[in-house]
Amino acid sequence: MEIKKRIEELNDLEKIVKLREDLDKYRNSYYNDNISLISDYEFDMLLKELEGLEEKYPQYKEISSPTTSVGASLKENKFKKVEHIHPMLSLANSYNIGEIVDFIERIKKKISKEQELKYCLEVKLDGLSISLTYRQGKLVRAVTRGDGLIGEDVTENILEIASIVKTLPQAIDMEIRGEVVLPLASFEKLNNERLEKEEELFANPRNAASGTLRQLDSKIVKDRCLDAYFYFLVEADKLGLKSHSESIKFLESMGIKTTGIFELLETSKDIEKRINYWEKERENLPYETDGLVIKVDEINLWDEIGYTSKTPRWAIAYKFPAHQVSTILNSITWQVGRTGKLTPVAELQEVELSGSKVKRASLHNISEIQRKDIRIGDRVFIEKAAEIIPQVVKSIKEDRTGNEKIIEEPINCPVCNHKLEREEGLVDIKCVNEECPAKVQGEIEYFVSRDALNIMGLGSKIVEKFIDLGYIKTVVDIFDLKNHREALENIDKMGKKSIENLLNSIEESKNRDYDKVIYALGIAEIGKVTSKILAKASKNIDKLMTMTFEELTSIDGIGEIAANEIITFFKKEKNQKIIESLKEKGLKFEIKESETNVQNINPNFAGKNFLFTGTLKHFTREQIKEEIEKLGGKNLSSVSKNLDYLIVGEKAGSKLKKAQEIPTIKILTEEEFIELKDKFD
Numbered sequence: 001m002e003i004k005k006r007i008e009e010l011n012d013l014e015k016i017v018k019l020r021e022d023l024d025k026y027r028n029s030y031y032n033d034n035i036s037l038i039s040d041y042e043f044d045m046l047l048k049e050l051e052g053l054e055e056k057y058p059q060y061k062e063i064s065s066p067t068t069s070v071g072a073s074l075k076e077n078k079f080k081k082v083e084h085i086h087p088m089l090s091l092a093n094s095y096n097i098g099e100i101v102d103f104i105e106r107i108k109k110k111i112s113k114e115q116e117l118k119y120c121l122e123v124k125l126d127g128l129s130i131s132l133t134y135r136q137g138k139l140v141r142a143v144t145r146g147d148g149l150i151g152e153d154v155t156e157n158i159l160e161i162a163s164i165v166k167t168l169p170q171a172i173d174m175e176i177r178g179e180v181v182l183p184l185a186s187f188e189k190l191n192n193e194r195l196e197k198e199e200e201l202f203a204n205p206r207n208a209a210s211g212t213l214r215q216l217d218s219k220i221v222k223d224r225c226l227d228a229y230f231y232f233l234v235e236a237d238k239l240g241l242k243s244h245s246e247s248i249k250f251l252e253s254m255g256i257k258t259t260g261i262f263e264l265l266e267t268s269k270d271i272e273k274r275i276n277y278w279e280k281e282r283e284n285l286p287y288e289t290d291g292l293v294i295k296v297d298e299i300n301l302w303d304e305i306g307y308t309s310k311t312p313r314w315a316i317a318y319k320f321p322a323h324q325v326s327t328i329l330n331s332i333t334w335q336v337g338r339t340g341k342l343t344p345v346a347e348l349q350e351v352e353l354s355g356s357k358v359k360r361a362s363l364h365n366i367s368e369i370q371r372k373d374i375r376i377g378d379r380v381f382i383e384k385a386a387e388i389i390p391q392v393v394k395s396i397k398e399d400r401t402g403n404e405k406i407i408e409e410p411i412n413c414p415v416c417n418h419k420l421e422r423e424e425g426l427v428d429i430k431c432v433n434e435e436c437p438a439k440v441q442g443e444i445e446y447f448v449s450r451d452a453l454n455i456m457g458l459g460s461k462i463v464e465k466f467i468d469l470g471y472i473k474t475v476v477d478i479f480d481l482k483n484h485r486e487a488l489e490n491i492d493k494m495g496k497k498s499i500e501n502l503l504n505s506i507e508e509s510k511n512r513d514y515d516k517v518i519y520a521l522g523i524a525e526i527g528k529v530t531s532k533i534l535a536k537a538s539k540n541i542d543k544l545m546t547m548t549f550e551e552l553t554s555i556d557g558i559g560e561i562a563a564n565e566i567i568t569f570f571k572k573e574k575n576q577k578i579i580e581s582l583k584e585k586g587l588k589f590e591i592k593e594s595e596t597n598v599q600n601i602n603p604n605f606a607g608k609n610f611l612f613t614g615t616l617k618h619f620t621r622e623q624i625k626e627e628i629e630k631l632g633g634k635n636l637s638s639v640s641k642n643l644d645y646l647i648v649g650e651k652a653g654s655k656l657k658k659a660q661e662i663p664t665i666k667i668l669t670e671e672e673f674i675e676l677k678d679k680f681d
């Protein structure tokens, strides 16, 4: 027994040493070089593991351990070192509401007075902390947190941030703390510029903000548009302020920029509600947040509640589920789509991201792989933002061993082995073999999908099988499957019942409206809404097939690109034949009389691109998106020249600014949007 325990202890000690070594490496890279070698969540989990072990073996505790020290010791001598008069601490963090409940319980036990506490809830800005000192109302010094005791004097750079107050309206002395951030719009712009200049991308706005503030050329700070928000007044009680919320109001009265988000709450239930709210709403803020901060509001209780060497006990951070994690890229699979286009898919070592397990991520195309210099064997960051499919953000080159392999551009189709083609100047690689099974399969799946003919019982496995066995070569063959009823029933014991259902669904699909049939043809650029528009404008397929470029582009909602695709599609003999055969099978190639007034297409919305920003009063995010689509409009995810309308709610941020610079974008309040909508209803 004794020996067993001793072995366990030695193993744990080894773990402790390894964890400290790794965490120090990560901290150094993160704080000194502004590079994340792993995600914040992974870092926090390793730190928790170390905390657990140090608790189990108090004899191995060390003051320099990452569990007890803030930040990282400063490596370079770029900036003057300054000792903080009041140490700048970090925050304890939590990833679930249970930990918040525990936090509140701990505090209640700790304070002697029986009283109802108030908690101030704020957003947790993801940037780097800064301390500003004012003397006689003048900003005299700005210092980074550093290791909490000693920071770097970055006053020169801070003076270049436009929103920082250089002279207060009153000649007072004070120290305030806040966060320097790179607003999301500036971050996107910066990374786009770096992409063009083939420079290394910043993984996130925090690293970019830190990299920007901690370099010597203050002109760069100005160019990149850093910003700062403040959330703390040091020794507020000496100015006669009794609560944290009062001190924030005081800062605002001095013209200091705050996020404006400070909510006073009383119970953990209320806190939970607001956590759920902000978890979604944070997407609309102009800066990145990695969580919320909950602080005891009454300042006179802070000392009683106390501090650890690293954090105050009267505050806690609630961290949002991570959008980004790191993992290993094992290999690349080239997927051949319906149009023959090859898409590289990253095959990853499985990780958890935003609550689901992920082992594949999109890489868009070969140029992106080359631009980002992503190699097989690399540790990569993957991200799941608004998109459903995770994306590979970047590779971590600092972590390479030298055994990583460059990803080669494929020469032959991975499915049919036909030689691939790449159009001059275009990034897409295509399989041009009309009979490539992957393309046929893609076409069939698209043809039977919900928004097209909506045929039940033709999942991708079955389609693959039918193609393999030679029952399906083109979409037309779907309607001849009934001639092979018996043979089909015997495939992999599919059975009478399921074939019966499938054949019924195929027959029934002949009743689909003309616009669904247009959609099912799979013309490039023609989606659900444009199919409706085309159906309404052409009335029947013979007309549509002969429409000229001028005729097509004169239809509201059909642009030049779409018009060209339509013409190219109908020019192909193969497509003409397919349409002829589908007509014979009985599909509807003309609009019903009653349909000529295609319902729900609002001329204000049809084919128009929409985006909303800020907090909306009358709709949830889902509702408004649905509303726009129902009426024939399209939802975009960012501001661009293609945007027609930006709907602005309260606290609209960078999107609004960006949209105001593009004269063709109409900006609507929520009320104006409703009016536009109702004019039609």
Ligand SMILES: NC(=O)c1ccc[n+]([C@@H]2O[C@H](COP(=O)([O-])OP(=O)(O)OC[C@H]3O[C@@H](n4cnc5c(N)ncnc54)[C@H](O)[C@@H]3O)[C@@H](O)[C@H]2O)c1
Residues within 6 Å of the ligand: 026, 027, 030, 031, 035, 036, 037, 038, 039, 040, 041, 043, 044, 070, 071, 089, 090, 091, 093, 122, 123, 124, 125, 126, 127, 128, 129, 130, 145, 178, 179, 231, 293, 317
């Ligand atoms: N990915 C990596 O390799 C790596 C390495 C080291 C650290 N980290 C990350 O950094 C964290 C540790 O950094 P940290 O000590 O800065 O802790 P933290 O970022 O988790 O929390 C403390 C900081 O939050 C900031 N903050 C933002 N809004 C605030 C508000 N409203 N009120 C108070 N503070 C606010 C302050 O700057 C404060 O110092 C780790 O938990 C990890 O997530 C990551």
Ligand SMILES: [Zn+2]
Residues within 6 Å of the ligand: 336, 413, 414, 415, 416, 417, 418, 431, 432, 433, 436, 437, 438
């Ligand atoms: Zn092929």
